[in-house]
Amino acid sequence: MTQILDAQDCDELTAWLRQQPLLYREGSYVLVHAGLLPHWTIEEAQQFAMEAETALRGEQFNTTLRALHPSDHLQWAPDLKGPVRLATIIKVLTRLRTCSDNGIMESTFSGPPKLTPQGFHPWFDVPNRRSATATIVFGHWAAMGLHLTPNLLGLDSGCVYGRRLTAVRLEDRKVFQVRCEETRGGK
Numbered sequence: 001m002t003q004i005l006d007a008q009d010c011d012e013l014t015a016w017l018r019q020q021p022l023l024y025r026e027g028s029y030v031l032v033h034a035g036l037l038p039h040w041t042i043e044e045a046q047q048f049a050m051e052a053e054t055a056l057r058g059e060q061f062n063t064t065l066r067a068l069h070p071s072d073h074l075q076w077a078p079d080l081k082g083p084v085r086l087a088t089i090i091k092v093l094t095r096l097r098t099c100s101d102n103g104i105m106e107s108t109f110s111g112p113p114k115l116t117p118q119g120f121h122p123w124f125d126v127p128n129r130r131s132a133t134a135t136i137v138f139g140h141w142a143a144m145g146l147h148l149t150p151n152l153l154g155l156d157s158g159c160v161y162g163r164r165l166t167a168v169r170l171e172d173r174k175v176f177q178v179r180c181e182e183t184r185g186g187k
Contacts, residue, residue, distance in 0.1 A: 018056045030042055030135070035092065035096035035140070036123065036131050038099065040130060045131065051086065064087055067082075067086065094140070097122065097123065110141075113125075138152075143158075148168070148175075165178050
């Protein structure tokens with residue numbers, strides 16, 4: 001975000017970003033940057049995403065963004081209100097990697113799934129996940145690498161770290177990858 005905020009065309013970039021969906025659904029496919037809490041249904045996640053998108057597109061978007069930083073303390077609860085609720089929804093959709101069985105998010109872990117902190121699981125491995133009937137396409141976990149199962153397409157294969165950029169053709173699950181040049185000075 002720092003590169004965007006420091007860019008000469010920051011206003012143009014942020015205006016474009018604020019118009020992008022936090023969750024995209026088409027048929028049985030759901031595209032999200034990071035993940036979904038295990039007790040959210042797809043319909044609930046879609047509703048929550050639209051709630052946050054509306055705030056980000058509105059005139060008071062700065063209030064929502066300020067509530068998002070720092071985000072370590074943010075934890076979802078259905079009774080959250082105002083900017084904290086919206087920031088927590090955004091955190092789930094854009095940063096979630098691991099959580100407990102009851103949906104408590106672990107905010108600092110970014111390592112491989114096998115090193116997930118005790119008491120936490122990759123969000124998609126929590127028992128009785130309510131979104132398990134959809135095929136979820138996600139990223140935001142370079143240390144996990146490409147992760148393909150019948151209902152999960154984890155596509156972050158570490159391009160930002162010089163590894164690969166991955167795409168999957170949904171119709172036949174064919175994987176396409178290209179090597180990435182290592183970026184300088186950042187994540």
